[in-house]
Amino acid sequence: MKFDLDFYKNKKVFITGHTGFKGSWLCKILTMAGADVTGYALAPAEPSLFELADIGRGIKSVIGDIRNYDKLKAAFDAERPEIVLHLAAQPIVLESYKNPRYTYETNVMGTVNILECVRNSDSVKSFLNVTTDKVYKNNERQRGYREDEPLDGFDPYSNSKSCSELVTHSYKRSFFKSGAAISTARAGNVIGGGDFAENRIIPDCVRAAEKGEDIIVRNPASTRPYQHVLEPLFAYLMIAEKQYESRGYSGYYNVGPDESGCVDTKTIVSMFCDKWGGISWVNAAPKDAPHEANYLKLDCSKLKSTFGWSPRWHISEAVEKTVEWTRVYLGGGSADDIDKIMRKQIIEYMRG
Numbered sequence: 001m002k003f004d005l006d007f008y009k010n011k012k013v014f015i016t017g018h019t020g021f022k023g024s025w026l027c028k029i030l031t032m033a034g035a036d037v038t039g040y041a042l043a044p045a046e047p048s049l050f051e052l053a054d055i056g057r058g059i060k061s062v063i064g065d066i067r068n069y070d071k072l073k074a075a076f077d078a079e080r081p082e083i084v085l086h087l088a089a090q091p092i093v094l095e096s097y098k099n100p101r102y103t104y105e106t107n108v109m110g111t112v113n114i115l116e117c118v119r120n121s122d123s124v125k126s127f128l129n130v131t132t133d134k135v136y137k138n139n140e141r142q143r144g145y146r147e148d149e150p151l152d153g154f155d156p157y158s159n160s161k162s163c164s165e166l167v168t169h170s171y172k173r174s175f176f177k178s179g180a181a182i183s184t185a186r187a188g189n190v191i192g193g194g195d196f197a198e199n200r201i202i203p204d205c206v207r208a209a210e211k212g213e214d215i216i217v218r219n220p221a222s223t224r225p226y227q228h229v230l231e232p233l234f235a236y237l238m239i240a241e242k243q244y245e246s247r248g249y250s251g252y253y254n255v256g257p258d259e260s261g262c263v264d265t266k267t268i269v270s271m272f273c274d275k276w277g278g279i280s281w282v283n284a285a286p287k288d289a290p291h292e293a294n295y296l297k298l299d300c301s302k303l304k305s306t307f308g309w310s311p312r313w314h315i316s317e318a319v320e321k322t323v324e325w326t327r328v329y330l331g332g333g334s335a336d337d338i339d340k341i342m343r344k345q346i347i348e349y350m351r352g
């Protein structure tokens with residue numbers, strides 16, 4: 001299918017989590033489209049794509065906690081958005097084992113708070129909650145999960161996102177029989193330039209490349225649906241647009257790669273090493289590591305059959321684009337250089 005961002009020109013879009021990895025790329029796409037973007041999130045971490053690419057330049061950025069309903073509502077009401085994309089979350093599994101209460105507060109009550117803003121507004125036509133492939137009850141099977149299967153993530157992060165789904169389902173049934181169209185999107189693991197999160201494999205590769213050290217791999221055999229960050233972002237924008245135009249499209253959608261993108265950690269790390277050159281990886285699985293699923297796959301036939309969507313960049317290209325971005329960053333690229341490489345990759349992605 002053809003991606004065309006004309007729809008977003010001058011649209012008022014409210015993004016939670018805009019200072020994060022996905023949020024920064026999303027702001028870049030939307031500013032390129034000429035949208036009127038307001039973001040609400042915590043201050044960016046250090047380093048961050050948000051700062052490196054000077055994302056704040058093209059948008060209204062409000063720094064605040066999603067748990068603070070009054071502050072969130074004030075920012076929301078000041079903008080009267082038409083489209084709301086909810087990304088703010090504590091998104092790291094290992095962190096959720098260390099801080100489950102904060103994870104649930106942010107991921108569950110954060111969802112309640114943004115949905116309350118939408119419920120009490122008459123401007124919103126389209127709301128999308130970004131959850132994850134980890135929302136499903138994982139029974140380690142080889143076949144991909146479908147949207148109608150049980151939601152019951154194992155660890156506090158995954159489970160808080162299952163709860164975020166359930167909160168959204170209840171609000172949709174209870175309060176949005178008319179008015180805003182409400183959807184959730186359950187995406188697989190993303191890779192791409194500008195992710196600096198702890199305990200994610202590509203950021204670990206970049207940090208090792210920066211120091212010229214071996215990459216420490218915790219779970220070489222665990223399989224995940226990997227995709228470039230632009231894949232789910234364009235899918236989110238497509239769902240938000242389609243349901244804005246016709247409420248009938250609102251629903252729950254998996255967003256993942258084709259079969260070739262479901263690879264184990266050692267495969268994706270080896271691809272990074274090959275494309276970067278001169279580094280290697282070591283297996284260092286800690287003995288007492290908390291539980292993480294070994295096998296996770298999504299069935300994305302609903303997104304494909306509903307919208308004619310299909311993934312564009314396969315795993316090798318996704319790693320290549322990540323390496324390309326990282327070379328600019330580690331080469332000391334300025335904000336303009338980072339902006340340029342992001343724009344280039346967005347245009348390439350749109351061309352297909």
Ligand SMILES: NC(=O)c1ccc[n+]([C@@H]2O[C@H](COP(=O)([O-])OP(=O)(O)OC[C@H]3O[C@@H](n4cnc5c(N)ncnc54)[C@H](O)[C@@H]3O)[C@@H](O)[C@H]2O)c1
Nearest residue numbers: 017019020021022041042065066087088089091132189190
């Ligand atoms: N990166 C992935 O592989 C992946 C995969 C599936 C789903 N997701 C989901 O996508 C979304 C974005 O993930 P990301 O990778 O960009 O993560 P990230 O950590 O880079 O960004 C998280 C964003 O949420 C904000 N945030 C966190 N706690 C907050 C709070 N209490 N109040 C306000 N803002 C808060 C942060 O400030 C940041 O802007 C999350 O909902 C995540 O669960 C990510």
